[in-house]
Amino acid sequence: MGRRKLAAGNWKMNGVKAALAEIEALEAAYPAPDCDVLICPPATLISAMAAVGNTVKVGGQDCHANASGAHTGDISAEILADAGASAVLVGHSERRADHGESDADVNAKAEAAWRAGLIAVICVGETEAERTAGKALDIVGGQLAGSVPAGATGENTVVAYEPVWAIGTGLVPTLEDIAEMHDFMRAELAKSHPAAFDDFRLLYGGSVKPSNAAEIFAVSNVDGGLVGGASLKAADFGGIIKAASEG
Numbered sequence: 001m002g003r004r005k006l007a008a009g010n011w012k013m014n015g016v017k018a019a020l021a022e023i024e025a026l027e028a029a030y031p032a033p034d035c036d037v038l039i040c041p042p043a044t045l046i047s048a049m050a051a052v053g054n055t056v057k058v059g060g061q062d063c064h065a066n067a068s069g070a071h072t073g074d075i076s077a078e079i080l081a082d083a084g085a086s087a088v089l090v091g092h093s094e095r096r097a098d099h100g101e102s103d104a105d106v107n108a109k110a111e112a113a114w115r116a117g118l119i120a121v122i123c124v125g126e127t128e129a130e131r132t133a134g135k136a137l138d139i140v141g142g143q144l145a146g147s148v149p150a151g152a153t154g155e156n157t158v159v160a161y162e163p164v165w166a167i168g169t170g171l172v173p174t175l176e177d178i179a180e181m182h183d184f185m186r187a188e189l190a191k192s193h194p195a196a197f198d199d200f201r202l203l204y205g206g207s208v209k210p211s212n213a214a215e216i217f218a219v220s221n222v223d224g225g226l227v228g229g230a231s232l233k234a235a236d237f238g239g240i241i242k243a244a245s246e247g
């Protein structure tokens with residue numbers, strides 16, 4: 001109720017300066033969409049993308065929990081903010097898998113994001129084996145409890161449900177399964193964050209494309225999408241922005 005949809009893109013480890021033409025194309029085609037738009041490029045492009053973007057807001061893909069210090073190769077929320085970011089993904093399943101990030105790590109990163117004035121986009125989602133074993137709700141409930149700090153509000157936090165088995169595979173849960181999970185997440189957040197639960201935007205992520213975005217965004221408690229592959233090209237991501245605008 002009253003939640004503005006969000007079309008968020010995660011470029012992962014893709015994108016060099018020439019890719020900024022995609023942002024220029026999006027800005028030209030969608031100067032004032034009826035949704036929020038966020039793209040999270042590699043950190044090297046944040047500054048330049050923020051200079052080109054107007055409708056398109058820019059985010060980081062991860063941040064360290066500390067503001068500064070001896071952490072070679074890491075980036076802090078404060079550095080992302082200084083470069084022009086307004087949000088940061090935390091707890092993406094590729095970070096959880098590749099870098100062993102725990103719910104406690106993700107929780108600390110979300111608080112770091114707020115400290116720097118960034119929106120934390122907290123990612124959760126079950127693996128294929130967990131879904132097959134009938135544990136998807138339990139796993140996501142546990143991730144929410146561990147990863148979403150007590151101070152989360154609809155202003156400083158977005159939650160993205162991304163079933164690991166749907167990321168980059170072309171597989172998508174049924175609309176009924178997406179609805180079940182998103183309704184469940186809203187109900188869990190109502191218990192943990194009773195003052196804010198109705199304000200959180202809950203994104204679906206995992207093989208969202210222009211051809212399936214509208215039906216997914218129409219599902220109960222889906223407030224937009226977190227999109228990987230289909231966010232790289234303006235022609236594809238434009239279709240997703242259109243679906244979020246009309247949804």
Ligand code: PEP
Nearest residue numbers: 167168205206207228229
């Ligand atoms: C993602 O990496 O967050 C994602 C959802 O990827 P894709 O859209 O390519 O499945």
